[in-house]
Amino acid sequence: MDSLHSQLIVNFSLRKEVSFVAIGSVIGAFTMHLPIMFLDLFGNSSYQIWLLVAAKVVNSSQPEVGFVLHFFVATVIGIVTGIFLHRVLRFNISKIPKGLAYGVISGVVVFAVFAIPVSQVFLGPNTIEILSEINPEMTSTQVAQEVKSNFLNQMINSLFMHIVWGITLGITSSLLTRKIGANYLCHICNIEFSNIKTYEHHKENVHENPSSKMKKILILGGGYAGVGVLNKIQKTFESNVDVNIDLVSESNFFLHTPMLPEMATGTIEPRHIATPIRRFCKRARFHQSKVVDISLDSKQVIIQRMSDKSQKILSYDYLVLAMGSKTNFFGNSNIEKNSLTIKSLDDAIIIRNHIISML
Known part of the structure; x- marks a missing residue:
């Protein structure tokens, strides 16, 4: 080791x-x-x-x-x-x-x-x-x-x-x-450090002699809120190896949602509005997983990997809930049944295909 x-x-x-x-x-x-x-x-x-x-x-x-x-x-x-x-x-x-x-x-x-x-x-x-x-x-x-x-x-x-x-x-x-x-990349955590001394402190305090002072920040969600908080935290604690950051998202990309209508009309392609989340994770570990359970009492979150459905427990000291929202139809079942939402790439593709089928 x-x-x-x-x-x-x-x-x-x-x-x-x-x-x-x-x-x-x-x-x-x-x-x-x-x-x-x-x-x-x-x-x-x-x-x-x-x-x-x-x-x-x-x-x-x-x-x-x-x-x-x-x-x-x-x-x-x-x-x-x-x-x-x-x-x-x-x-x-x-x-x-x-x-x-x-x-x-x-x-x-x-x-x-x-x-x-x-x-x-x-x-x-x-x-x-x-x-x-x-x-x-x-x-x-x-x-x-x-x-x-x-x-x-x-x-x-x-x-x-x-x-x-x-x-x-x-x-x-x-x-x-x-x-x-x-x-300087820690190949175990897949985290990069801009300073060699910070990397060396990370290696010692995280992998060799884990520090009891380590604070764990867990961010759930890879949208505007999650990535925005991530960028702010990484900038604040860039050289602080006593802070461990994890980000969980079901998608492995950050979606620029205001551009979804343009994608639905065929003006742009999906690759134009999707950025790999790992590109933002300079000081954080990324987990492409689904949140299964959150225990506020024990400060633990159970996640399930999207690839093999295996589960893992992540503990935290500070939890950021930024998992987005669902479209609210306010109990109008007919509207929910006959309308098209536009909150994801799949939604935009469905609308595009629907428009093409109507031509």
Whole structure:
């Protein structure tokens, strides 16, 4: 059982993951400039020339353009790297060592796949042109020979800069993912937690050493009232592992009932107004079951699963009754016999079929 509890499933949002890696890439684009700027203070490098060479790619002579272009490229690379991380690797970078490793690998790969070809195709010729303008006493051939002789040093410096970029990307995206990006799924309860510490407290207090302070909230009904209360409770107790939430509904979907007339007339389809209830259950367990009995004295509810008709007892400290209502015909049996109600998908389908049969 301990091995089961030790398993951790981490789910990521593509949008968040790409955003975090892109942010890390932009910050990394700044930090990779720091070594050049530092060396420039001692006259060992020329940061201004580097920016002019980059600006020359878009036919500009302004160093500011080179600076902006560098950050734009870093953002694009960050987005691509984030998508690759999420779609291809599915690598858990919520732990800083793994994020750091991914960042370093990304830096080396970007250097090999992007930096070297770009330096050969674009930056090399631009460097010769810029240096020729700065040093008119040197011929183009002399400048080209000097650039060629410094090629190895330039590549080493570039590799170092990209590793700095990767380290910054890895640490930044890892910290952001750990704090606000990842959802940690308890595979036993099928509940997600947005914070790793909350998940760990849940595992300890619920599965390993159950807490006597645990409060159980039971919601009966998956309509507007039930789901509305669920959302409010989950938001209030998002990080409180001493609160256990269960929701019971006969249907496994939330129905947007105001749109039932449109469905009955064929304007929309059932899938347009039905949302899986589990999508709302971020901190709650969902039971697709029928309520058989409620004991207010013992604070227990007997439910029957819709799939196999097996019964289960759920205890509670707080009970929310939100099971909806039935159409009241006020004792008019003729109206009840000859009218059509519209409170469910089945009702809307019956009305639609009836309309079609009348054509």
